Amino acid sequence: MGLLMATFSAKAQVTYPGNGVADPSQACYAFTHATIVKDADSKLNDATLIIREGKIVAVGSSVNIPKDAVVIDCKGKFIYPSFIDIYSDYGTPDASRGASGYHGNPQFISNTPGAYGWNQAIRSQVNAVNEFTVDAKKAGSLRAQGFGSVLTHIEDGIARGTGTFVTLADERENKVILKEKASAHYSFDKGSSTQNYPSSLMGAIALLRQSYLDAQWYKTKPAKEGVNLSLQAWNDIQQYPQIFDAGDKWNVLRAVKIGNEFGVQYIIKAGGNEYQRIPEMRATKATFILPLDYPAAMDIEDPNDARFVALSDMKHWELAPTEAGAFEKAKIPFCLTAADLKDVKSFMGNLRKAMKYGLSEKAALEALTKTPANVLKVYDQVGSLDAGKVANFLLTSGPIFDESTVIFQNWVQGNKYELHDLGWKDLRGTYTLTVGSKTYRVELKGAASKPSLAVLSADTLSGKIDLNGQLAQLVVPVTKDKKEQLRLSGVIGKNNWSGNGVDEAGNPVLWTMTFSQAYTPKEKKEKEETAPSLSKINYPFTGYGWETMPTEQDILIKNATVWTSEADGVLENTDVLVKNGKISRIGKNLPAGNARVIDGTGKHLTAGIIDEHSHIAVTRGVNEGTQSVTSEVRIADVLNPDDINIYRQLSGGVTTSHILHGSANVIGGQTQLIKLRWGKNAEELKFANWDPFIKFALGENVKQSNWGERNTTRFPQTRMGVEQVLVDAFTRAQDYEKSGANKRRDLELEALVEILNKKRFITCHSYVQSEINMLMKVADRFHFTVNTFTHILEGYKVADKMKAHHAGASTFADWWAYKMEVTDAIPYNANIMQRVGLTVAINSDDAEMARRLNQEAAKSVKYGGMEEIAALEMVTINPAKLLHIDDRTGSIKVGKDADLVLWSDHPLSIYAKAEKTIVDGTVYFDRDYDQQLQARIAKERNALMQKILAEKKGGGPMKKASPTIDQLWHCEDDGGGHQRQLFDLEEQHAQSVTQSSY
Structure with a gap:
């Protein structure tokens, strides 16, 4: 009695007062005769599930049913654990976008009130539980797709x-929270921060890296x-479990990589294109969260629209649904999420599509139940139908x-949420209808x-039936041509239906319908669904990607004119043998x-061209100019x-x-x-084991004279200020180096200390002679060399x-007059510097110019x-010297890397085409194979277009065709979208790589 009173007393203790008479009843339900799928590995036939007070009490085939239980007969029904969405913003405020960078006024320090960090994008102090509110509407839409609980956070x-x-119960917030702090979250997106820094992806990564170091130091x-x-x-x-919203295979x-630096194993929220690099994904050893947000096909019915759509975009449309199946096949653990879907109602349809494209039923169920529960360490509460767990489960008509x-x-926390009452009772069978x-x-x-509905007679006639709860409407044909029919409405009883209506002549009638015999469905032969025919994955994922990666080969190039870029000069009718990625022998008749x-007869062989100054192959900004x-x-x-x-x-x-x-x-990033x-x-x-470099800059760009009226607050604003920035930075670096072993690690100053210690080297954007002299004097003062x-x-x-000063030069051949500080540029510049004795290179600073650096070098022959x-x-051994790699590449010499180009003509001629480009003994470009690629691309484009047109004809989701943008970065481009852009016509003949000049 004492224990009973204590139990009652404990249950009566609530902090929320009630308005009315207390209801001490404790609901208990017994769900009998069901097929119960406890988890992906356990299915019980004709089993019983008992719940009480929102918890599972018992589950099994021989369970004693409590006397106070409400018994629900689930014969023919299935019971599954409700799904778990591990990545959601349910019940949290939306994050507004910041107005930082180019489009807003400069802001250098956080304006968040309170004793928080210096950067607004670091919001580690935010706890979703403090801002969470139940959202009945959104909860209902998620429950309709089978979800019973979610991990939610503020995506900012x-x-x-x-x-x-x-959980997704419509209860007070305090009742639905199962774990107040369940995870920690990160991304590369600064969200609502209005600060300038970071403005680029590399800035976001640097801030994340520095924050880890600062937190360690703060201890x-x-x-x-x-x-x-x-x-x-x-x-x-x-x-807590550390979840990173990557959103892209390379991210x-x-x-x-950051996680590995700091001993953190992230759980990765994917972006949907990770199937393109499954070996790399497997090597991360991470658990992934996979969205089922598939791209809609672009409407390419108009040929003028179609020509601007990249093959890679069409391939991604086709292959995106293979992602989950590819992860399962590769044995990479994963969860599934409804995140990123514009309409959560498409979740189940997209999931079935993933299953059609290779995902198994077992893996799908695990990814929505057990795996997310284990990741969040809440498997003791949810994720399966076991005694003691929260009563989150689904009642379905068949396999989920x-x-x-x-x-x-x-059912969420023991509360029933009706989704469909239609079909709960199996009404199928044979009836006698009396009218x-x-x-x-x-x-x-x-x-x-x-x-x-069908009328069974000499000729079976098909009718119509509409059900709405206990109400029914019937249209019953009387004649074969269906011109005469009964229109009836009424109520569904246990075994008898009854109601009123009109007969074939329009006369009012009463009717009854009596159950005779249960419906026995015909056994369907399982359709063997053939896997859809799909495009192949290319490496990289573009039209010109490899289906099979090329491999290193032993190669003998015979009888070529060899430009050694060494003391041997030009060798006629000479052979070059490549072995194990290196130049093995040079001679005749090898x-x-x-x-x-x-x-190589009639052709010319040179060392591979080296571009000392390039901005290709960069993601989300080449400048962190904040x-x-x-x-x-x-x-x-x-x-x-x-x-x-x-x-x-x-x-x-x-x-x-x-x-x-x-x-x-002034002092930019590491190269x-x-x-x-x-x-x-x-x-x-x-490039392995090379001396690290860093980019400096002088002139108009760094003092922001060409940045617009808003950018007048960041120091420096004058060329004099540029010098002071340099002096201040290296003075701070000297002090930092002297400050002892237990100092706060500062990544900014560490890089500058490397310069002072001649472990990192400077390449400096420069134009005006006064500033060039200034930087050399600053370097002399701090004992380093530019x-x-x-x-x-x-x-x-x-x-x-x-x-x-022992500085080298990397210049343009004949660029001038594109801004004020280049008005004194002359086309004889490279020639003059070379004659003085400098090591001079010709660089591109431009993705297009880099395709013809041989011609840029030839201009100095003319000038x-x-x-x-x-x-x-100037485009082979000299840039190799400037980059400290001349012992490994830049010339044709025995022992060096086999970086070679076979030209169709004199390498300085405008008519010369690179027929084969070899890197480390691997042929990465072959002009003959390029012609085959163009044919393959045309064929694949056509096949995908036909698929897309068929998708449109079949009523599939479509979106307006839009061009794929190819970002071409230059020195002055910022990370906020202010860069030159070209339509990416990589698969089009108009932009074919066969064009060697413009």
Whole structure:
């Protein structure tokens, strides 16, 4: 008795007062004779589920039913655990977009009130549970798709704070929260922050990286820092599952790399294109959250619209539904989410589409129940139908993923939410219909949820039946031509239906319909659905991608004119043997052995072209121009291996490119040297073990004289200020280096210390002689050397001083008059600097110009009479020297990397075409194969267009055709979309790589 009273007393303790008489009853339900799918591995036939007070009490085939239970007969029905959505913004406020960067006034420091961190995009202190409110309408739409609980968070910022795990019951907030803080969330999107920094993807990554370091340092409670609630929260939330919204296959790898740096295993929210790089996804060892948001087909019925749609977009439309099946096949753990869907009603249809394209029923159920529950460490509460868990379950008419299955009810925390009452009772069978004095044999057949009516006579006649709860409307044909028919309405009883209506002559009648015999559905032969015929995945995922990646070969190039870019000069009728990715032998009549033989007769062989100054293959901005010093940002973080310009430049003989930060600030970001290994991922593009570089800039860009009226507050605003920024930065770096081992790690200053210690080297955007002299003097003051002055259009004025400083030059051949500070540019610049004794290179700074750097080098033969060999060296061995890689590439010499170009003509001729471009002994561009690719692309485009047209004809979802944009970055371009853009016609003959000049 004492225990009973204590139990009653405990249950009576509530903090919310009630308005009225208390209801002490405790609802208990027994669901009997059901097929119960406890989880993806366990199915019970003719079983019983008992719930009480919102919890599962028992489940099994031989369960004692409590006397107070409300018994619900579920014969012929299925019971499943309700689904879990691990990625949602349910019940949280929408995040507004910030007005930072180019479109808003500059803001350098957070304006968030309180003792929080310096950057508004770091919102680790935000807890979704504090702002969560039940949203009955949205909960209802999610319940209709089978969901019973969600992990919700505020989708705003780079660090987004914690998520809360809630049910979708229409109860008070305090009743539906199952776990207050269930997860921590991150992204590369700064969200509603109005601060300028970061304005680029590389800035977002740098901020994330620095925040991890700052949080580690903050654990020591530094007195100078005071209270930083953002960093405190950052440390506190590391105990929870860490979820990263990557939203793209390459962002997945970027996020995982950061996670690996700091010992964090992220759970990755995918973007839908990860199927394109399954080996890399598997290597992350991450659990993924896969959205089922598939792209609609573009309406390409108008040929003028069709020509602007990239093949890659059409292929993605076709292949996106294969993502979940590809993950299952690769044994990569994943959850499924309704996130990103414009209409959550499309969830189940899209899920069935994923199953048609390879996802199994078991994997689908696990991805919606057990896996998300385990990821969030809430499997003791939800995710299966086991005793003690929350009573979240679905009552269905059949197997949950069958197209004909109806979800009748979704029970959440023991509360019933009716979704469809139609078909709960199986009305199918044979009936005797009596209308006045006449009788008819009537059969209800088909799906239980929507039966059809037929009159059984000499000729079976099909009628109509509409059901609405307990009400029915019948149209019963009397004659074969259906001109005479009964129109009846009435009420459905247990075994008898009755009502009124009119007969075939329009006379009022009364009717009854009596059940005779149950419906026995004919056994359907299982349709063996053949897998849809699909396009192949290319590497990279463009028209010119490889179906099978090329491999390194032993190659003998015979009888070519070899431009060595070494002391040997030009060798006529010479063979070059490549083995194991290296140049093995140079000579005449070399034996081929097992090597592939390429006839070089009448052709010219050079070292691969090296572009010292390029901005290709960069994602979401080449500048982090929001601050004067951003040496913490890294081009290495944002390489884009899918950039078609890699392939285009291979077609122009380029094998190595130095990818630079832009020129928007005095000290920009860290650069990245890459080899153009078309089809490889970002890490595989990187030139291994090279001396790291960094981009500096001088002049108009950094003092913002060409940025518009809003940008007049960031220091510096004058050329004098530029010098002070440099002096201040290196003074701070010196102090930082001296400050001891336990200092706060500052990534900005660490890069500058590397310069002071001659471990990182400068390439500097420069034009005006006064500023060139200024930077060399600053360098002398701090005892470092400016490795390369790039652009350097007034280099001819200070070449002697540059030589004394041991600086090199990387310039344009004949660009001038495109802004004020280049008015003194002359086309003899490269020639003059070379004669003074500088190492001079010709660079592109332009994706199109890089395709003809051989011709740019040839201009110095015209302007000043430079020797042809010396001219070619400006795009081969000279940039290799400037980049400190001349011991490995840049010339044809035994032992060097086999980076080679076989030209159809003299390499400085405007008629010369790169026939084969070889990188590390692998042929990455072959002009003959390019012709085959163009034919393959045309065929594939046509096949996909026919599919899309068939989709439109079949009533499939469509969207307006829009051109695919190819972003071409330049020094001055910012990350806010202010860059030059071209239609990406990579598959079109008009932009074919066979064009070697313009």
